[in-house]
Amino acid sequence: MQHVLAAQQGRLALWLPVFMGAGTLLYFSLTFEPPAWAGAAIAVTAALATWFAPAWGRMLLAPVVAASLGFAAAQLATARAPPLEPLPRQAVQVSGIVRSVEMLPEGRRITLEQVHLQPGGALRRAVRVRLRNQDPVPIEAGDSIGVRALVQAPSPPAYPGAWDLQRDAFYSGLAGYGFALGTSELIARHPAAGFAGWIQALRETIARHYQAVLPGAPGAVGATLLTGVPSSIPEADREAFRASGLAHLLAVAGLHIGIVMGLAFGTTRLVLVLWERTALHWPTRQIAAVVALVAGGLYMVLTGMHVPIIRSFAMAGLFTLAVLTGRRVISLRGLAVAAAALILIEPQQVPGVSFQMSFSAVLALIAGYEVLRPRLHALYGDGARWRRGLLHLAALALTSALAGTASAPFGAYHFGRIQLYFIPANMIAVPLTALWVMPAGLIGLLLMPLGLDRLALVPMGWGLDAILFVARITAALPWATLDVPHMPAWGLALVGLGMAWLGLWRGRIRLAGTALLIAGLVSPAIIRPPDLLVSADARMVGVRTPSGMFVERASGASKFTRDAWRQYWADGPPMRLPQVGQVANDTIVCTEAACTLRLGPGPPAMLLRNGAVTACALSLLVTLEWARGTACQGLPTVDRRLLLRDGAAAIWLRATGAQIVTDRDVRGQRPWIPPVRASRPTTPDLPLAPAGA
Helix, strand or coil, X not given: CHHHHHHCCCCHHHHHHHHHHHXXXXXXXXXXXXXXXXXXXXXXXXXXXXXXXXXXXXXXXXXXXXXXXXXHHHHHHHHHCCCCCCCCCCCEEEEEEEEEEEECCCCEEEEEEEEEEECCEXXXXXXXXXXXXXXXXXXXXXXXXXXXXXXXXCCCCCCCCCCCHHHHHXXXXXXXXXXXXXXXXXXXXXXXXXXXXXXXXXXXXXXXXXXXXXXXHHHHHHHHHHHCCCCCCXXXXXXXXXXXXXXHHCCXXXXXXXXXXXXXXXXXXXXXXXXXXXXXXXXHHHHHHXXXXXXXXXXXXXXXXXXXXXXXXXXXXXXXXXXXXXXXCCCHHHHHHHHHHHHHHCHHHCCCHHHHHXXXXXXXXXXXXXXXXXXXXXXXCCCCHHHHHXXXXXXXXXXXHHHHHHHHHHHHHHHCEXXXXXXXXXXXXXXXXXXXXXXXXXXXXXXXXXXXXXXHHHHHHHXXXXXHHHHHHHHXXXXXXXXXXXXXXXXXXXXXXXXXXXXHCCCHHHHHHHHXXXXXXXXHHHCCCCCEXXXXXXXXXXXXXXXXXXXXXXXXXXXXXXXXXXXXXXXXXXEECCCCEEECCCCEEECCCEEXXXXXXXXXXEEECCXXXXXXXXXXXXXXXXXXXXXXXXXXXXXXXXXXXXXXXXXXXXXXXEEEEEHHHHHCCCCCXXXXXXXXXXXXXXXXXXXXX
């Protein structure tokens, strides 16, 4: 045992950010809000105990300190966020100051702060409104505008345990989203206030200019690479990037800031060595590293300072520090410091796909190259030209394989699918981005004040056309994407722990992480998905059968919810329940009054469309209307009253009866969850639309 611990010397500290992340995830998994002092009190107590404990005691208490710090950081982020604010359910006149303007494939979307609703009063939180496509009013960041709009609070999860949009909006300071019902009105035009406002206005100006020079998808992608706002990319091309495994090119992060800093480093050092005095007497490498860090910081600010690029810039800062002090440049310690800093500053990002995919990819790259370095050196051999070319191709393939494979489980958990051709697609698109598109875009940015940017942007457009071609062709290949069953949260935790085990330990002990990784990956085969899902707005029911997914929809049912159910069940396009007839090998029998569902070994369930229950030998009654009561005593019922109160429902039909889990059962009552809605109807009942509507 002592020999094993000696081999891991210096690696134990790398686990502290892992425990910090676990403490943060523990906070977000609770169904109640803990006392505000809980995390800090445990952290201080454990830290004091660690101070006086022997060596073995410190090893046991250090993870407790780290986990409680992550827990306390999440509590502090919650305390800093403004409380939820109720929104009117009817259309209102919205006025405020424009914080940002996003260009969409069709129309614009604005974010307003210092919002005032009439009726409704002032809001502390921001509101995001999509303007009408034909709105002619020119709007820039800093302008004061008014518009009549329907503004709604963020939607609850599509099913119990689904992604929490309400939590995202709570920490981002948004009160709600809406769409304009009329043309906007410019109240006052003035420049954006403060440094943040000036940067946002600059981002929007650059994005508009790039799209004016490069119309269509190339301009939208180019503007994304230089400003970090991907909203103007056409949905078909965005889907092509996702299906081909190239979506990371649109999420400005480590690759992009690495290209910027690499160009700045190389250019600065080349200029310095052109003169004999500077080449011989100045520390050119250190000067170039500082210039590269400044360039990376400017690029981070210009692209919006979101989580992946903050993480990448933190790593770049450690890179620069290592160059200045003569230490090893890229290391797991640098990654650990960056992770710990981000958890303390933005703990709400830990449950998100961006945090999980970016850190897993970088961990795989550092650990993978650490293990494979001897073989890469052997491939380099005597340094012949053909060997250098072969090494370059091997490095491209290895980088794509390591980063893509490590991030794939997290993408599968959040998006319900994996991409099969991501390695060849990245081997073509990444060099195009690094050697052609990004350098041309940066040169165009520097030439923009002189009016000469077209000299660089037009060639940039050629490279963007090539990348779009790769994405579209790859996405069109057979089996480009594969739908995968939903992984439970504990399965994803095992995957994350297995990756950390493989990446952070040395020697053969690290191979034990493979067992954890495999256990997490096979977890979807262990659990049984629900047989029915019912939406939180009581407008849609989904039924899972061996023949596929069937839905019953009322007017206004959410397409987003339907797609989320499809990903969750990893099923094909949903089919409508028939108005009258039998489907799914007679397991579903429908009449105009109801559908009888025989999906399990127990009594059947009934989806009531209209009329009254005609039989009581049921395991469950589901209706999208307000339950009017039945003569069947003790019959479990899911109706509009339950759904509006407790959110979406997942139902398992078992031999012993129906098991119903609601969104409120999973999330409980937290600061980002709106209070329980009234359980009595405030509007008359509306009949359910026909199944084919």
